[in-house]
Amino acid sequence: MSMGDFPGGRWHGHWIAAELPEFEIDPTSLGGDLPPARFSRVQFRRTFEVATDTGVPGRVPLRISADSRYVLWVNGVEVGRGPIRSQPRRLRYDEYDIADLLRVGRNVIAVLVTYYGHANSFWQPAASSGVMGRDVQLVLEARLSQGEGDWLVTDAAWRASRSKAWRGLESGQALDGVPIELLDARELDPAWVEVDFDDSAWTEATVVKTSHDGGLAESRPPVDPYGAMLPRGIGMLGGExxxxxxxxxxxxxxxxxxxxxxxxxxxxxxxxxxxxxxxxxxxxxxxxxxxxxxxxxxxxxxxxxxxxxxxxxxxxxxxxxxxxxxxxxxxxxxxxxxxxxxxxxxxxxxxxxxxxxxxxxxxxxxxxxxxxxxxxxxxxxxxxxxxxxxxxxxYHYPFTGDASFSSGDPELDRLYRAGIRTTEMNSFDAFTDCPTREQRAWVGDGVVHQMVHLVANEDWRLARNYVTLGASPRADGMLPMTVVGEIEHRGGYAIPDWALHWIHGVWNLFRHDGDHAATLSLLPVVERVLRWYEPYVDEHGTLSDVPEWNLIDWSSVFSSHRSALITGLWARGLAEYAEMADWLGNAASADWARAHWERIRQGFEDFWDPERGSYVDHIVAGERMPAMSQAAGAVAVVSGLAPQERWSGIVDVVTDPARVVVRSWIGGADGGYDMAKIVEQSLGIYRIDWDAEHEIVMAQPFFSYVVHDAVARAGQAERLPDLLRRWSVFLHEGYDTFGECWGWGTPVHAWSSTPTKDLIWYVLGVTPAEPGYASVKVAPRPGDIDRLSGAVPTPHGLVRVNVDAGKVSVDSPIPVKFVALDGSQATAPAGHSSFEL
Known part of the structure; x- marks a missing residue:
């Protein structure tokens, strides 16, 4: 679609409903809060003629949105579903060209609209604005020709029927976040989407008008509470x-x-x-x-x-x-x-x-x-x-293009593909944690999905949507733990460190996309998140007693009291923010962030355990506690807080198989959640069932992305092929997806998909050398693998790298910065180049 199809912010189509719900509206307080209607589904139809003398136009652009979700048919053919999940005040619309589905004579557009009533895992009701946004609503417009008056729009000429076929589940409508569908097909004529269906028994659609102060009884977008609705911004979902x-x-x-x-x-x-x-x-x-x-x-x-x-x-x-x-x-x-x-x-x-x-x-x-x-x-x-x-x-977001990875090791190839499949199963209209239980868009989880898309999908629109959708701060600047759903809707406590992973996602996008306007628009949200932590800075410059739910991941780590884990993630966020601010020319903001980072660096030394060679999780009442995790050592490296001369030793310590143990505060031995542990944790009881003086708690698959970033930053990327083999434990009994945690949890959790990212960034060694891939860094670290090849997406086209017996060939649309195993560097212009590893 082009901008000329639907110029300006005002729509031709009106918001319509089946009938206005029976609310008790006080005319003296028309902006008062009204409860949402119950769950229901409404069928809408509109028949229209295409004249014989004009015929079907070459293009018939149509745009549509609804509250909560729609399914659109034209002449009995399903066209699409939407809108994508979005905060109500940033409601999205979809565009289609329906010319191929029209015919001379009588045609019909049919739309089924669902209103969920109560917030669920992927939708939240709009703020009250009179009757607007309180029940099933639909808006649509289609340009039937270039004539100004030749628009097909939603108005009172549409027919509507509140369906009796579907009903909500009175108890436990969304026990796991995903709605339960109850359909009595006796109440649903399957021909209702066809031209010849008799809708004379249906009612005339009701045009919904604003009723709040200053609303002027407007019925066409933009109106409150939806504002200026935004284009979809991502591709269409589908599948086999x-x-x-x-x-x-x-x-x-x-x-x-x-x-x-x-x-x-x-x-x-x-x-x-x-x-x-x-x-x-x-x-x-x-x-x-x-x-x-x-x-x-x-x-x-x-x-x-x-x-x-x-x-x-x-x-x-x-x-x-x-x-x-x-x-x-x-x-x-x-x-x-x-x-x-x-x-x-x-x-x-x-x-x-x-x-x-x-x-x-x-x-x-x-x-x-x-x-x-x-x-x-x-x-x-x-x-x-x-x-x-x-x-x-x-029905998921497709991985498109010719990105690829292959090697002389079938196990690594399988892990690369499994990471894509796992991410694909959690790439819908947003990144989700798992499709089988929740389908919530967790702000932290999605950073791994994003990295997989950046290395394996030539379509980066969903990777961009991850950060824009997540940019939905509370009044205090902190991001909700999940966006667009019942958790954001109720505005309760958050997972603060999840917002720090979101900041890493903003930085990832800046590095890959190099989009000045997008980075500039997101940086104020990043800064508000970082400033949220300032009241918890202690006299040492580190973070202490941070409230809410400081998850880190499901491993048995300690994030309470004076925390190395939260402090390290915050420091990484400050460093990334400073880099982006410098790039945008915002020196004052960069200086603010670096001043905090420098103070943290000095105080962070208190977490260092020189005898064990890494950092402990936390300090209580001035005493360095013995519990040590992979996570603590990893954040010390990726944030740059640890002196560089320590990095390699830290990685050796936290990846030593003789010291590392798997523990979780809530995971059960039977493959599920251990409810007794969960209850204990809620009471502040943390049972250490390992040798905290000598053993190190392994990160679960999610936080392993940070651990592997640390391994690579410490100059040990050649070790990653062996570290990644642990993920093969998930690929059994036909499963080709990665599970949630080591030994328990869901079998398809995309926060576990770091192997795909690691194989491209660190093993094949392809990363942006400059923002926006103005040039590409190629630094293969194959370890014992003889042969590697891959194609990596950039905004300028695919970068193709082949490694065979120490010889590296690169075909690149952008200049190349090559880094050999000994650290020596060479450059080459765009085109074909060869190097010795």
Missing amino acids: RVVPVAAALQTAPTGETAAKGLPDHPAERLIDRLRAAGPTSAISLPITVARDADTSTIVTVDFGRIVAGHVELDIDAPAGVRLDLWYQESADYDPAAGPVESAPRASASYVTRGHSDRYKAVDVNGLRRIFLHIPSATEGDAREVTVRQIAVSE
């Missing part, structure tokens, strides 16, 4: 339609569902039946189940790997059969043995209409297995149920 690789069947006796006080929850109902079910037998789809009154049937399908997208179900059944689906991430879930409590409850139910029973979920789910429960037959109804297919249409 995938089918299971295995299926099984088992039966269970008919019985009342216990379901833990949630009798309508699909997952709880299914777990209850699974506990009573008999042994499984392998089957293949399609399969016909002959129902009787005494038994119900459970069909289980396994996709062989984690998939993420819209679940599809193709069924032949009598009308009124409730089918429950439960989406499970585990390859070997055993309802009798567990871990039941920590298993996610993402699920859905579908009540058959008796014909055309082809279901496609509205929301996205991540899963490996699907359990489908077919109930016993009721009296007089013993008809068969045929399960034709269960599938998932994957």
Whole structure:
């Protein structure tokens, strides 16, 4: 689309709704706070004519947005879904060209809009502005020709129907953050998206107008609370339609569902039946189940790997059969043995209409297995149920272009691909922690996703969106732990160190993109985060008693009292801020940051343990405590606080396999969360079950990105291939994704994907030599690997590097700065060049 398609800030289309909710509005306080409406879905339609004499134009640009989410069809063909997640006052819109879907004569645009009502993991309600932003709303406009009056817009000519087919789950709508979908297909005519559907029984759409002081009853964007809506800014999501690789069947006796006080929850109902079910037998789809009154049937399908997208179900059944689906991430879930409590409850139910029973979920789910429960037959109804297919249409952000990595070591190649797949499964309209449980956009987690995109995807728009979406500070300047969802909405406590990882993401983007305007717009948010810490600077210049949730990662580290961990991350942020401020010509801000950094450097020496050769986690009442972690040594190096002559020794100490132990404050031995540990931690109880005087706690996969940055900065990048092999522990039983933590957690957590970044930045050795890749640094460190090759994206095109038996060839669209193993440097202009490693 071009800027000329939709010039200016004012839309032609009006905000429309099905009918205004019945709020008690006091006309003397029209800006008063109103509660959001309940969960609902509204169907909108508009038929229109394309004249024979003019025909279908070559282009028909359309833009659309909604609160909360929409699905758009033109003449029965699904066009797209959106809008992408965004804070309500920065609401996004999408643009499409629908010319290819139009025809001469009668056409129809159909839109299903969901309003979630209560904040969930990926949406939060807008601030009250009268009735605006309190219920399902849609705005759309399409230019049918270049004539000024030839616009198709949302207005009172549209037809609307608040659907009875979907309903919210009264108890536990979002137990794991992901909405539960309950659909009664008997109430949904599948032809409603087609031209010939009769919508005469529907109501006229209501134009929604502002009712606050100064709103002037405006109904077209920009209006409060959405402001000047912004373009999408990222690419379209999509993926392949995938089918299971295995299926099984088992039966269970008919019985009342216990379901833990949630009798309508699909997952709880299914777990209850699974506990009573008999042994499984392998089957293949399609399969016909002959129902009787005494038994119900459970069909289980396994996709062989984690998939993420819209679940599809193709069924032949009598009308009124409730089918429950439960989406499970585990390859070997055993309802009798567990871990039941920590298993996610993402699920859905579908009540058959008796014909055309082809279901496609509205929301996205991540899963490996699907359990489908077919109930016993009721009296007089013993008809068969045929399960034709269960599938998932994957729906995530694509990795595009020709970026690549290969080596003489198949294990490293597999790790590179697994990091991409893991990140892909957590790249939707934002970076998420995991698709199977939460789908929350955690401000800290996303820095690893971003780095994977920067090294393996030629499309960097989602990497840019990570920092702009995260730039949503509280009134005090601190970022919420997750953005756009129930956590940001309630405005509670944060994970302050997550904001410091976000700052690293801003710095990553500055280094790779070199975008002055973007960096300038983000730097005030960066500074406010850094200044948030100033009240906690102690007399030594370090940070003490920082409140809220100082997570670091799930390893057993100490961040309380006077903290080396938080101080080191803050110092890294100050140094990165100073570098960006200098680049923008803001000398005063750079000087402020460097003055803090210098004071920290002097006080940080108190954490140094000369006998053990690294830094301890914290100091309590002036006493250096013995607990030592990889994280403490790593932040000392990456922040530059440790003298450079110590760096190599610190890395040797914190990566020594004879000293390093794996411990977590909340991880359980059964592969799940240990609730007893979680309760203890909430009470301030931290049990040291390792030799704190001599052993060092290993970072979990997330913070390992900082550890590996330290290894490389200390001049030991050649060790990374061996350190990365630990990640192979995740790649078993068909999984091709990295898990959350060492030995427990979800099997698809993109904060663990540092191997992909490390193999490009440090093993192949390709990084920006100057902001924006004005030139490229090539410093391969293959260790014992004989052969490496890769193609790395830059704003100027791919940089291709090949390493074979000590000889390095580079094909680059930008000048090259080469660093040999002995540290000697050479330069070459853009084009082809060769070097000796």
